[in-house]
Amino acid sequence: GAVVSQHPSWVICKSGTSVKIECRSLDFQATTMFWYRQFPKQSLMLMATSNEGSKATYEQGVEKDKFLINHASLTLSTLTVTSAHPEDSSFYICSASNTNQPQHFGDGTRLSIL
Amino acid sequence: GQNIDQPTEMTATEGAIVQINCTYQTSGFNGLFWYQQHAGEAPTFLSYNVLDGLEEKGRFSSFLSRSKGYSYLLLKELQMKDSASYLCAVSDKAAGNKLTFGGGTRVLVKP
Numbered sequence: 001g002a003v004v005s006q007h008p009s010w011v012i013c014k015s016g017t018s019v020k021i022e023c024r025s026l027d028f029q030a031t032t033m034f035w036y037r038q039f040p041k042q043s044l045m046l047m048a049t050s051n052e053g054s055k056a057t058y059e060q061g062v063e064k065d066k067f068l069i070n071h072a073s074l075t076l077s078t079l080t081v082t083s084a085h086p087e088d089s090s091f092y093i094c095s096a097s098n099t100n101q102p103q104h105f106g107d108g109t110r111l112s113i114l
Numbered sequence: 115g116q117n118i119d120q121p122t123e124m125t126a127t128e129g130a131i132v133q134i135n136c137t138y139q140t141s142g143f144n145g146l147f148w149y150q151q152h153a154g155e156a157p158t159f160l161s162y163n164v165l166d167g168l169e170e171k172g173r174f175s176s177f178l179s180r181s182k183g184y185s186y187l188l189l190k191e192l193q194m195k196d197s198a199s200y201l202c203a204v205s206d207k208a209a210g211n212k213l214t215f216g217g218g219t220r221v222l223v224k225p
Contacts, residue, residue: 006156034212043201043215044157057210093156102147103213108156 003027004096006106014114015086021079021109023094029074030096034103035067038091050077084113118216120202125222126192134187134219136202145205147213148176148187152198160187160200189221197223 003026011019023033032051036044048069050056056069066088071077077096081088089112095103117139126132138146145164149157163169163178163185175188187200199218205211 032211043217046212046214049210049212102145102159102162104159105149105156 002096002101002104004030004094004104004106006094006109008109009107010110010112012112012114013084016083017113019081019084019111021081021092021094021111023077023079023096023106025075025096025104028096028101029098030077030101031074031098032096033071033077034095034097035069035077035079036093036095038093038108044093047079081111084111086113089113118202118204118214120200120216120219122217123220123222125224128192128194128223128225130192132189132192132221134189134200134202134221136185136187136216138183138185138202138204138216140183140204140206140208140214142207142209143180143204144207144211146176146178146185147203147205148174148185149201149203150198151201151218157201192223194223194225197221 005024007022035047038044046059047062048056048058050069050071052071052074058064068080091108093108095105097103120136147162148160150160151157161176168177173190178185199220201218202216203213
């Protein structure tokens with residue numbers, strides 16, 4: 001099946017640090033990548049949709065200046081959490097798709113801000 | 115907007131069958147997905163329905179009725195490893211084919 005790799009899997013850092021998360025589709029070209037956030041015992045909440053070569057579309061309530069998304073190639077998208085604070089601690093998950101593939105998820109990144 | 119409803123939790127015995135229902139309301143339906151998510155892990159794709167009827171894949175089957183806005187995921191011959199959350203998600207053409215997820219159903223398989 002389709003493989004999506006997400007890195008790092010776990011980040012612990014101090015408040016005020018910026019954190020970059022990478023999402024790669026390893027065996028298909030992902031025209032669209034999605035970034036989700038999931039709090040404990042809750043479902044996935046879509047943060048933004050990213051199409052290769054264009055600006056990301058953010059969901060209502062998601063600050064685009066805080067969560068910077070870049071989708072420069074058909075196999076890589078990055079999410080940077082700028083000046084992270086404890087309330088940004090969460091499980092961040094990316095997914096990738098194209099017209100022939102349903103969304104396949106990366107393994108997720110557990111972010112803990114101290 | 116979209117409303118997706120599924121039960122919060124279900125318990126079943128190893129070897130039994132469990133059916134997880136999902137109802138939805140959407141303006142531009144473009145497919146319904148089921149994902150499995152074990153605690154602390156990312157979701158994994160199980161099934162996709164865009165036409166009415168039953169799709170069978172081994173021990174897992176998924177059914178869709180577009181006119182009723184209804185789907186179910188059927189898990190047969192339950193195994194302990196099937197204990198997980200099962201997420202129903204709907205793709206909406208009007209929303210650029212984004213997926214909107216239900217709250218998930220936690221299935222606990224007991225010996």
